[in-house]
Amino acid sequence: MPYWYYDKKDLLNTPSFRDGILNEAENRYRKEGARFIIDTGSKMDLGYNTVATGVVYFHRFYMFHSFRTFPRYITACCCLFLAGKVEETPKKCKDIIKVAKSLLTEQKFGIFGEDPKEEVMTLERILLQTIKFDLQVEHPYGYLLKYAKCLKGDKAKLQKMVQMAWTFVNDSLCTTLCLQWEPEVIAVALMFLAGKLSKFDVVDWNGRIPKHNAWWDMFVEDITMELLEDICHQVLDLYSPQTQQTGSDSPPNQPPAKQPKNEKKPSVTPPTSASPIAVVSKPVLTPIKNGADIKIEPPKVDMRFSYPAYPPLYPPMYNAPPPAIPAPRLPIPPGPPIIPYSEPPPANRFPPVNVPPPNYYAGMPARPLPPRGPIPPGPPPPRPYYPPP
Amino acid sequence: MSSSSTSPPSLNSIGDVNALFQTAKKYEELNVIGTGAYGTVYKARDLHNGGQIVAMKKVKVALTEDGIPLSTLREIALLRQLEAYRHPNIVRLLDVCHGGQSLERDQQLVLFLVFEHVEQDLESYLKRAPGPLSENRIRSMSYDILSGVDFLHSHRIVHRDLKPHNLLVTSSGRVKLADFGLAKTYDTEMKLTSVVVTLWYRPPEVLLGVSYNTAVDVWSSGCVLAQLHTRAPLLAGSCDSEQLHCIFRLIGRPAKHEWPQNVSIVVDSFPDYPPQDLADILPRVHPQALDLIKGMLVFDPAKRLTALDCLEHPYFTDHAPH
Numbered sequence: 001m002p003y004w005y006y007d008k009k010d011l012l013n014t015p016s017f018r019d020g021i022l023n024e025a026e027n028r029y030r031k032e033g034a035r036f037i038i039d040t041g042s043k044m045d046l047g048y049n050t051v052a053t054g055v056v057y058f059h060r061f062y063m064f065h066s067f068r069t070f071p072r073y074i075t076a077c078c079c080l081f082l083a084g085k086v087e088e089t090p091k092k093c094k095d096i097i098k099v100a101k102s103l104l105t106e107q108k109f110g111i112f113g114e115d116p117k118e119e120v121m122t123l124e125r126i127l128l129q130t131i132k133f134d135l136q137v138e139h140p141y142g143y144l145l146k147y148a149k150c151l152k153g154d155k156a157k158l159q160k161m162v163q164m165a166w167t168f169v170n171d172s173l174c175t176t177l178c179l180q181w182e183p184e185v186i187a188v189a190l191m192f193l194a195g196k197l198s199k200f201d202v203v204d205w206n207g208r209i210p211k212h213n214a215w216w217d218m219f220v221e222d223i224t225m226e227l228l229e230d231i232c233h234q235v236l237d238l239y240s241p242q243t244q245q246t247g248s249d250s251p252p253n254q255p256p257a258k259q260p261k262n263e264k265k266p267s268v269t270p271p272t273s274a275s276p277i278a279v280v281s282k283p284v285l286t287p288i289k290n291g292a293d294i295k296i297e298p299p300k301v302d303m304r305f306s307y308p309a310y311p312p313l314y315p316p317m318y319n320a321p322p323p324a325i326p327a328p329r330l331p332i333p334p335g336p337p338i339i340p341y342s343e344p345p346p347a348n349r350f351p352p353v354n355v356p357p358p359n360y361y362a363g364m365p366a367r368p369l370p371p372r373g374p375i376p377p378g379p380p381p382p383r384p385y386y387p388p389p
Numbered sequence: 390m391s392s393s394s395t396s397p398p399s400l401n402s403i404g405d406v407n408a409l410f411q412t413a414k415k416y417e418e419l420n421v422i423g424t425g426a427y428g429t430v431y432k433a434r435d436l437h438n439g440g441q442i443v444a445m446k447k448v449k450v451a452l453t454e455d456g457i458p459l460s461t462l463r464e465i466a467l468l469r470q471l472e473a474y475r476h477p478n479i480v481r482l483l484d485v486c487h488g489g490q491s492l493e494r495d496q497q498l499v500l501f502l503v504f505e506h507v508e509q510d511l512e513s514y515l516k517r518a519p520g521p522l523s524e525n526r527i528r529s530m531s532y533d534i535l536s537g538v539d540f541l542h543s544h545r546i547v548h549r550d551l552k553p554h555n556l557l558v559t560s561s562g563r564v565k566l567a568d569f570g571l572a573k574t575y576d577t578e579m580k581l582t583s584v585v586v587t588l589w590y591r592p593p594e595v596l597l598g599v600s601y602n603t604a605v606d607v608w609s610s611g612c613v614l615a616q617l618h619t620r621a622p623l624l625a626g627s628c629d630s631e632q633l634h635c636i637f638r639l640i641g642r643p644a645k646h647e648w649p650q651n652v653s654i655v656v657d658s659f660p661d662y663p664p665q666d667l668a669d670i671l672p673r674v675h676p677q678a679l680d681l682i683k684g685m686l687v688f689d690p691a692k693r694l695t696a697l698d699c700l701e702h703p704y705f706t707d708h709a710p711h
């Protein structure tokens with residue numbers, strides 16, 4: 001089975017990096033590609049699941065290919081196109097291209113060539129091969145709602161916290177967090193962050209047992225404070241101005257062979273303000289330096305005022321508040337879901353974090369199911385079966 | 390492929406996209422294991438994994454104006470997702486890739502589904518068995534089949550085509566289900582007319598052409614379970630109508646009120662067969678096994694046991710291992 005999680009050092013030594021693209025530039029390309037998928041998706045009324053799936057495909061794709069070989073906006077269109085089909089919210093390729101054209105400058109759209117549709121369609125097969133047909137992707141949204149339902153406290157404050165966490169999850173798509181951690185872990189971390197920022201102190205929760213020190217112990221075992229904070233910082237760094245001004249506008253398209261490495265690094269130019277997807281460089285949250293006293297404090301600005309400053313970053317779809325708690329509109333498409341249980345197993349990496357088998361098969365009769373992940377040799381199978389005589 | 394001289398090189402100008410992946414080089418085809426109605430299964434060597442022997446199913450998918458059909462992508466996504474459970478009675482899906490050559494010309498994509506290679510299928514296993522299987526072996530194989538079916542059903546997958554040919558038997562005698570989950574992909578494709586599709590495991594609702602659900606797999610499993618005891622097919626009809634005659638001769642012609650609506654064949658076109666005693670057809674079979682099979686071969690799909698019911702039948706629970 002394909003394995004989609006990477007160490008930090010793997011994330012530095014990517015195909016793009018080996019192709020002479022600086023990490024900072026790559027991060028910007030990833031961010032722009034992700035944002036472009038979000039913008040295109042929301043303009044086409046695609047739901048957050050489809051958009052998020054497209055973005056995850058995008059990040060995975062560039063763990064195998066260089067931004068120099070595959071221009072990010074074409075890949076982005078293709079990822080959204082494929083995610084639309086997989087999530088059963090299909091959009092015609094030509095319609096996606098139409099929206100892309102409206103969002104990109106003429107110069108940027110030029111990369112799509114004379115036959116943009118053929119370009120995207122050709123890439124579909126490459127994309128499928130690259131992501132190894134591993135099409136079903138889970139996102140933190142569902143976990144966020146599920147976890148929130150268990151927390152006790154002031155309803156309005158809880159609601160506000162979830163809403164903020166939801167926004168952080170949206171923004172986390174612009175980072176490589178989905179290449180580092182399972183959606184459960186990201187959901188916990190960003191709810192933790194939202195709790196801090198909205199001053200919602202969770203003191204009690206349903207299902208609390210003495211060995212739980214914090215609410216998240218119930219959902220993800222052995223998650224450390226260091227990890228939580230590391231994840232929060234990766235999202236908060238998005239709002240820091242320093243991370244936004246590196247890398248050439250588009251990587252040179254010549255085959256790398258003609259270009260000896262380290263001789264001609266991508267030029268560092270500030271992003272052009274003409275870009276319709278220009279990022280807002282105004283910092284909203286004070287970036288917290290790594291290594292400094294890692295206490296996450298609410299920003300000096302009142303959150304209610306700082307959030308409205310975001311909209312250029314947040315597409316309309318995300319302005320909609322997340323489903324209400326405690327009776328959420330679950331992020332499940334209307335009608336009987338085709339896939340009742342969407343639960344890929346966590347990979348057995350990083351021993352410290354162990355996601356317990358959740359019991360979220362709500363709505364279905366409780367039935368024993370195999371445990372997540374490879375069935376270990378030790379524990380008994382879900383139901384007895386006869387060993388070969 | 391057009392490539393403009395002014396704009397940057399387009400993807401289409403990356404001459405051989407396949408060279409980027411070398412799928413063809415990943416697996417070395419050894420020989421054909423079998424050809425089904427919808428695809429060919431090859432024995433192959435996984436060159437990236439120490440030459441491990443795998444079973445590779447080649448399926449041709451017709452491309453639409455918008456590329457690979459949604460239904461095929463959905464089905465593959467689900468198969469991949471199921472694989473995460475590593476159910477002991479489901480054949481392992483190791484890899485999915487595509488061949489991709491001459492796509493533009495043919496408007497079709499060759500998909501490769503790479504499975505673990507399993508020694509033999511139940512058909513050849515039963516053929517090769519020197520004599521009747523032991524009671525324990527039959528019970529264990531029956532349980533394996535039903536566990537696999539129940540697993541699929543709990544994920545809303547209907548196998549639709551359970552038969553000894555699609556049930557694989559490992560060297561340690563475990564049974565694993567194969568060849569499921571691509572029904573819609575198959576449907577969009579031209580069937581090879583030369584391949585005869587066996588009707589022996591088809592339930593009456595499928596033969597009558599009315600809507601069906603997971604209960605079809607319970608019927609098919611019932612036929613297979615009976616076959617484990619006798620090593621011969623239980624209901625061996627040679628055409629749709631003869632298959633129905635075989636079924637009614639065994640379970641009796643259904644009453645008028647049980648006959649589904651909107652069926653072109655009327656119930657009176659069949660003689661009023663009385664039900665037979667399963668014990669006469671399956672002599673020396675444990676009464677609990679007979680009771681289970683009887684509950685699986687019920688005309689009305691709604692009254693048939695479910696796979697989970699079957700697993701909880703005393704035939705299994707009274708004889709738990711150890």
Ligand SMILES: Nc1ncnc2c1ncn2[C@@H]1O[C@H](COP(=O)(O)OP(=O)(O)OP(=O)(O)O)[C@@H](O)[C@H]1O
Nearest residue numbers: 422423425426427430444504505506507510554568
């Ligand atoms: N993983 C596997 N290992 C070994 N043999 C296999 C494997 N999967 C399938 N086979 C064998 O390959 C042959 C063809 O299988 P396939 O599923 O294509 O065809 P089928 O069941 O005859 O056809 P249909 O598609 O009409 O159901 C069968 O004999 C089957 O037992």
